[in-house]
Amino acid sequence: MAHHTKSKSKPQLLLRAMWKERAAYLFLLPKLILFVAFILIPVVWAFVISFQEYGVFESEWVGFDNFKAAFASESFQVALVNTLKYTVVTVPCSVLLALGLATLINPLGKWSQGFFRGAFYLPTVTSMVIIAMVWRWVYNYRFGLFNYFLDFFGIPPQDWLNQSDTALWALIIMSVLIPPGVGIIMYLAAMGSIPESLYESAKIDGANAFQRWWRITIPLLKPTTLYLTMLSLIGSFQVFIQVILMTGGGPGNATETLVHLIYKTAFRDMEFGLASAQAIVLFVITLIFGIAQYWLMYRRSEE
């Protein structure tokens, strides 16, 4: 038997191995077909289109023209800056909020923990479409809740969504005020898995509550923090629903963001090549931020 196998050539061995596990391929087949058809091919195709001037009958190769055109256009620059601003404020805020709230919830009893987990997670389950619709109403100049509450603090009413200097901030404030449900739950799970003995021995060494949190909890939560930051980063680079439902990118292009611009470029202006180039820029930015984030956190942990 051993002799027999040895005499076979490599491709034959491979085929034999594949035939032996033919059932595995059959199990994998439905997903593989769907994956290739609706993800792999479209991704590759997107890169191709981004180097083309798209026409209904024929597409023309134009090299990097779409990318040049994208960066040269004012709306793209504005969208880029707005998206970055939005990200730079909302991502740290939501991660820190999640950390803070989880720290407060963690020592509570079972019932209170469950209650707050539910209360903070519920808005996350609700469609962003609904949240955006109600916030448009909350920001209403005359009848909105937001100005009503600001009035208690003596802040004069603003037409938040219709002024170019407040509109983007309105979207930012709203997304900070939506509780970071995912983050809270993941932090709580991570906190629960830290062995109690670490805290006990720190207590014996005379560390106070804050020191124990800062020296034990925070470092051990690092993987969770990294994961959440990435998640939140990807989400905020893709901010779209709030924009289309609350401001339409306006006034002017004060709240134009990358995904909203991609949507407009592709499906209003039918500039498929340009839109694909914009989408690839979005991908590259996400990637750069992701890698930078990973590198920063792991380099710091090595120190």
Place this chain on the structure above:
Amino acid sequence: MGFRHTTNKWITYTVLVVWAVISLLPLYWVFTTALQLGEYHDETTGQTISYVEAEPPVLYPMGIPKYIDEWQQARAAEAANDTAKAEHHRERMDQIVDDTFSGFEALFKGTNIWRWFFNSAYIAVVVTVGILIIDTMAGYVLAKKQFPGRNLIFWLIIATMMIPGQITLVPLFMMVQKFGLMDTHWALILPDLAMVFGVFLMRQYMLSIPSELLEAARIDGASEWKTFWTIVVPLAKPAMATLGIFTFMNVWNSFLWPIIVLNDADLYTLPVGLKTLQDQNLAIFKLLMSGAAVAAIPMIVVFIAFQKYFIKGLTLGGVKE
């Protein structure tokens, strides 16, 4: 120690409760606005008041205190044997109920919202069932079988998880057009079935299933298919519950792609319908919030019923938002 301990506890609870109120206020406001009285003629001042647009805002559905008030007056009139007056107050009570739910009435009569609701529900169910079958099968072999190309396929799938979905919008749109799937639900269902997150989740979970069990089934002469259904699926149920719930939620809430491929109002899903509703009734907030409430209720119910799986899912290898 005792004193500081209680103070800390008080501060903790205060911060958490205040933040929870802020978090839930928008949802509360959806329902309050949807159930707010419409225009109301105030007999004492002789003015017509729109409660939704009152300054300052009315923070609860005004129908509730009004209804109680009318009810008490009707009771008082009945006690005094003043039938005419009692009748009057009873009528007012009915009016208040009608007025409270008038937003929903206008919604159900004037729009296709039931249709949208049905579309959203059946698409979400079809995709969820499909994903559960397809991804459990794929995750199982990727975790438990050794076959040529396994690692290549797995890493290809993982790599595409990092790519933002917006990249595929244009090519998918062109494909959908080419195959004549514009304005069909296939255009939503097929790309959704291709989502890769579930494969990753199921594979990670399957790694924890002991291989000896599968080996034993094979020695007993069970076919691959039978092994899968009788051993793998029952063991994978917790992960499947999680995957099912998150898939359902994602599909139910999905928005960007549906607004691109659906133009026919009969085919809309709820989020798309809500957007059109808003485009057409920019300032009729009672109506808009009634629509929002109809869309929010199913997810709230699903969440309350399956909360434990939501929580578990997030900690099981990390899920989307």
